[in-house]
Amino acid sequence: MRMKEALMLKGARTIVDTCVSVKANEQVYIVTDMVQEGIGKVLAAAAVERGAEVTVGIMTPRARAGQEPPKMIAEGMKHADVVLLPVSFSVTHTYAVKEAAANGARLLVLTDFTEDMLIRGGIEADFRQLKPVCKSVAEAFGQGKRIHLTSPGGTDLVMDVTGRRGNALYCIVEPGEFSTVPTVEANVSPVEGTANGRIVADASIPYLGIGVLDEPVVADVRDGFITKITGGRQAETLLRDLESHNDKNSFNIAELGVGLNPKCRMCGIMLEDEGVVGTAHIGIGTSITLGGHTKAPCHYDLLMWNPRVEVDGVCVIDGKKVVL
Numbered sequence: 001m002r003m004k005e006a007l008m009l010k011g012a013r014t015i016v017d018t019c020v021s022v023k024a025n026e027q028v029y030i031v032t033d034m035v036q037e038g039i040g041k042v043l044a045a046a047a048v049e050r051g052a053e054v055t056v057g058i059m060t061p062r063a064r065a066g067q068e069p070p071k072m073i074a075e076g077m078k079h080a081d082v083v084l085l086p087v088s089f090s091v092t093h094t095y096a097v098k099e100a101a102a103n104g105a106r107l108l109v110l111t112d113f114t115e116d117m118l119i120r121g122g123i124e125a126d127f128r129q130l131k132p133v134c135k136s137v138a139e140a141f142g143q144g145k146r147i148h149l150t151s152p153g154g155t156d157l158v159m160d161v162t163g164r165r166g167n168a169l170y171c172i173v174e175p176g177e178f179s180t181v182p183t184v185e186a187n188v189s190p191v192e193g194t195a196n197g198r199i200v201a202d203a204s205i206p207y208l209g210i211g212v213l214d215e216p217v218v219a220d221v222r223d224g225f226i227t228k229i230t231g232g233r234q235a236e237t238l239l240r241d242l243e244s245h246n247d248k249n250s251f252n253i254a255e256l257g258v259g260l261n262p263k264c265r266m267c268g269i270m271l272e273d274e275g276v277v278g279t280a281h282i283g284i285g286t287s288i289t290l291g292g293h294t295k296a297p298c299h300y301d302l303l304m305w306n307p308r309v310e311v312d313g314v315c316v317i318d319g320k321k322v323v324l
Contacts, residue, residue, distance in 0.1 A: 004115060005042055011118030012046035018127055019171050019181055020082045020106045024051030029080035031073055032087060033061040039086035039113050052082070064241075065090040065111075065207055066286050066299040078103045081175075086110040090270070093254075093286040093299040097178055107178035108171070112206075112269050122182025122264035122275050127171040130184045134170040134260050136324050137186035137316060141256075142166030144311035147188070149256060149280060151304045153216060157197035157282070159190035159253065165291045170260075178289070182264060183275030187257035187283070189292035193224035195253035199282050201302035204266060204273040208241050208300070210234045211268025217302065219282075226251040226284060238300070242284075249296035255283030257301070258309060258317050273303055278320035280307035 016022045028047045032040030040056055047054045057073045067089065068074065074096035077083050083105050085091060090111040100107055117123060141147070145162045149155055166188050171181040199219040204212050217235040220228040225248065229239040242250045261275035274281055281303045285296035309317035316323060 008042045008115055008118040009046060011123040012042045014123060015043065015084070015108060015181060016046040016050055019108050019179070020084070020173055022047050022050045022052050022082055026052045026081040027079065028052040028054045028082045028084065029076050030054065030056045030084045030086070031059070031069065031077065032056065033059050035061050035088045036086045036113065038115065039110065039118070042118065043084050043086060062087065062089040062091065064298055066093050066297060067091070068094045069096050074099070077105065080105050083107040084110065086113050088112060090299065092178070092180065093289050095288070098289050101176050101178050104175040106173040106175055108173060109178065109180045111180070111271055113271070114269065117182065117269070117272065122261045122272055125182060125184065125261050125263040127184065130260060131170045131172060133322055134184055134186050135168040137258065137260065137322060138166035138168035140166065140311050140316045140324065141186060141188035146312055147190070147256060148310040150308045151200065151280070152306050153202040153304055154200035154218070155198060155304050155307070157195060157199055157221060159256065160194035161188050161190050164188050164191065167290055180271050182261060183259065183271045184261035185257045185259055185274055187255050187290060189255050189287040189290035190224070190253055192252070192292065192294060195221050195224050197221055199302055201304050203279050203303035203305050204268060205234065205238060205300065205302055206268055206270035206273045208237055210237055212266060219302065221253055224253050226253070245297040247297050249294050250285050250298055252285055252287065252294045252296055253282060254285055254287035254292055254294060254299060255290050257281045257283065258307065260322070270301065274301060278306055279303050280309065280317070
């Protein structure tokens with residue numbers, strides 16, 4: 001074991017003990033790829049320490065976020081008690097994750113994880129302490145009908161969430177649940193075709209090599225779909241990729257999420273960025289794992305600073321403050 005791996009074990013033990021509560025003799029399936037194999041190795045060591053039966057599946061890295069894993073991997077996920085997913089590109093919004101959760105697995109997604117993310121940053125948060133506030137924001141989303149999102153940067157977006165569940169992702173999962181880590185977020189998927197207004201991302205788009213934004217990316221939204229994207233070089237990168245899929249659903253407004261982890265820092269890596277307190281993100285593309293009905297070739301998130309989120313006219317998030 002390299003000396004750095006000894007430091008990484010602390011974060012791996014948090015994942016195994018706190019996030020998924022691995023027990024002796026449980027079936028733990030670690031799904032990784034040829035790039036993230038080192039992260040998978042440390043997670044496997046922590047799970048073996050707990051007496052679990054550990055299997056590691058190594059796949060070719062996915063070509064993009066939201067692409068399904070190979071059929072053999074997906075089948076194995078359905079038979080595990082715990083599934084850990086240290087992968088290069090997100091498989092969160094896939095049928096494989098949805099079906100494994102439906103079979104009772106406890107799933108934790110570690111997309112684009114770095115070795116340092118197992119040592120410092122969002123992984124250092126007290127997830128149990130953050131659970132109540134995360135659940136309360138998710139409940140407010142789930143009980144609402146109309147959400148209005150604004151930001152000082154220029155975002156002004158309304159959406160209907162009637163009948164949609166609020167999702168609380170606080171890095172601790174029970175059977176049949178999945179969460180990302182170390183982001184702590186509450187999110188909701190709007191009713192298809194109801195989002196209208198403008199998104200101004202001025203924090204991060206942690207996909208496609210874009211990362212922390214140099215200048216705002218502006219997306220106009222009509223009847224649930226992005227109709228126009230403007231800005232500089234980073235906006236062009238996003239637009240070219242979305243158009244390359246030749247699928248209207250790539251432009252679908254799939255999610256509103258708010259960051260709630262005070263230990264996360266904006267660095268251009270998705271699962272750190274999305275947890276940063278004082279940010280919101282609009283997910284576009286696939287929504288099937290969030291309570292929506294859209295399957296697209298991708299799922300990307302557009303992050304903004306200092307959001308104000310009103311649910312049925314009542315402020316729930318005001319910048320860095322949760323108002324409940």
